[in-house]
Amino acid sequence: VVNSLLSSNAANATASYVDTGLTATITPKFASSKILVLVNIMAVENNTALEGTHVKLVRGSTDLSEWGKFMGYTRTYMNAHPSLNFLDSPATTSATTYKVQFKRGQGGGQTNINANASTSSMTLMEIAQ
Numbered sequence: 799v800v801n802s803l804l805s806s807n808a809a810n811a812t813a814s815y816v817d818t819g820l821t822a823t824i825t826p827k828f829a830s831s832k833i834l835v836l837v838n839i840m841a842v843e844n845n846t847a848l849e850g851t852h853v854k855l856v857r858g859s860t861d862l863s864e865w866g867k868f869m870g871y872t873r874t875y876m877n878a879h880p881s882l883n884f885l886d887s888p889a890t891t892s893a894t895t896y897k898v899q900f901k902r903g904q905g906g907g908q909t910n911i912n913a914n915a916s917t918s919s920m921t922l923m924e925i926a927q
Contacts, residue, residue: 800824800922804912811908813901815854818911821897822920829891830927835862837882837898840916842866846907847874853900853911855884862886862896868903877913885925896922 802822810816824833835855842851850868854861862884869878888894898920902909912918 799924802920803917804919805917807913808900808911809908810901811906813904815852815899815901818853818898818900818918820911820918820920821895822922823893823895824922824924825893826888826891826924828926829889832925832927833886833888833894833896834923834925835882835884835886835896836921836923837884837919839866839880839898839911839918841911841913842869842878842880842900843910843913844870844902844907845874845910846902846905847871849905849907849909850903851878851900851909852903853880853898855882856897856899857886857888858895871903896920
């Protein structure tokens with residue numbers, strides 16, 4: 799089991815995905831193992847209405863799940879707390895890194911993660927097969 803915390807604010811004023819800074823690395827014991835990824839993102843906040851925020855889970859350079867789309871779209875500074883449970887099959891015994899990325903949905907302005915001094919977390923658990 800590997801756990802990672804992100805307690806600093808992450809900001810993105812573009813419509814391109816960037817790293818939040820929330821990342822965790824696990825080295826599976828068996829190539830047949832599955833990895834259960836648990837993510838809790840705190841205080842996703844936009845400073846522009848009709849913009850929204852997207853978040854996704856990535857393994858290395860492979861997109862796994864875009865689980866939050868246009869959060870907070872209709873209101874300015876509307877907080878969202880998207881969580882994810884994802885069962886992955888990386889098929890390796892090499893160190894494997896998972897990370898969360900985010901972007902604003904459209905328009906101008908800026909989106910933030912961990913607004914208001916929040917802390918986000920990621921937990922990786924190997925499930926031997």
